[in-house]
Amino acid sequence: MRHRLLQSSRLLLSCCLLLLSMPSFAAAIPTAGEFPPPVALGKTLPGEVVDLQQRRGKVVIMTFWASWCGPCMRELPVLAHMQRVVGKDALEVIAVNWDEPRAQVVDFARRNRKLALEYVLDSKGKAAAAYGVKAIPLMFVLDQEGRINTVHQGYSEESLPGILEQVLALLPEHVRMRPSQNANTDGGG
Numbered sequence: 001m002r003h004r005l006l007q008s009s010r011l012l013l014s015c016c017l018l019l020l021s022m023p024s025f026a027a028a029i030p031t032a033g034e035f036p037p038p039v040a041l042g043k044t045l046p047g048e049v050v051d052l053q054q055r056r057g058k059v060v061i062m063t064f065w066a067s068w069c070g071p072c073m074r075e076l077p078v079l080a081h082m083q084r085v086v087g088k089d090a091l092e093v094i095a096v097n098w099d100e101p102r103a104q105v106v107d108f109a110r111r112n113r114k115l116a117l118e119y120v121l122d123s124k125g126k127a128a129a130a131y132g133v134k135a136i137p138l139m140f141v142l143d144q145e146g147r148i149n150t151v152h153q154g155y156s157e158e159s160l161p162g163i164l165e166q167v168l169a170l171l172p173e174h175v176r177m178r179p180s181q182n183a184n185t186d187g188g189g
Contacts, residue, residue, distance in 0.1 A: 029132035034148050036062075036140065037130035041096050042122035045106055050120050052146055055092055059170045060142040062094045064122075064133045067108045071155035072137045078160060080115040082167065087181040090171055096120045098128055098136050139163075143170050 030036060041050040041062070052060065061079055065072035076095060083093045095117045097105045102121055109119050122128050131138065139152040141163070150166050152159065168176055 027130055027132045029138070029151060029153075030140070030148055032148055032150055035146060036142065036148060037127075039126055039130045041094065041127045042120040045102075045109060045119050045121070050094065050118070052142065055094075055142075056146045057144055058089070059091045059144060059167060060094060060146075061091070061139060061167065062096060062142065063139040064096050064098045064128060064131065064136050066098045066100050066136055067104060068100075069136050074157075075137050075139070075155040076112075076115055076117065080117050082164065084116065085180045086167075086171065086175065087178075090175040091167065092118065094118045094120055096122050096127055098122065098133060099125065141166060141170070144172075 027037070036052050041052065043049055052062070061082075063072075063075065063079065065076060067073070079093045079095075083091050097119065099122075102123070105119055105121060109115075120127075131140070135153065137152075137155050140148055141150045141152075143149045149170055150163075152163060
């Protein structure tokens with residue numbers, strides 16, 4: 001009996017050590033000042049791989065979202081409107097879907113054509129894991145060098161003026177001073 005107890009204890013200890021040595025599924029959320037994790041975000045609806053390195057020179061807002069997420073549904077139209085007003089040449093919004101089937105994302109994009117966002121499918125969850133996504137919406141604002149400037153978890157209308165100020169501060173002066181592009185269009189969907 002004592003021998004079995006000792007074997008069981010060793011087995012339990014071995015299992016615990018193994019679990020502690022395994023990497024966790026989701027990494028920590030990257031913070032301001034860091035470069036984003038070196039993983040592709042996924043594929044666009046037409047099937048192109050999205051790499052943030054190719055977006056350098058622009059301010060990029062990347063948000064993880066899902067169609068069942070109420071706060072995400074309030075955030076996406078605001079981000080789309082911001083992109084439309086500033087101009088996609090200077091500000092690009094990338095909407096990375098979190099764990100929904102492709103057909104559902106395609107349907108959402110069709111029903112919300114006015115949003116004109118870059119929808120990305122992270123079908124294997126690699127980007128979500130690399131960015132530490134455990135809850136959505138999770139937004140990253142990247143400067144023109146591709147470095148994370150700010151991270152926003154969740155969504156609230158009270159935070160919008162601050163986010164807008166942060167994004168405007170990252171834009172080059174000539175972009176801030178030019179007239180709004182399509183400012184008269186609404187941001188709704």
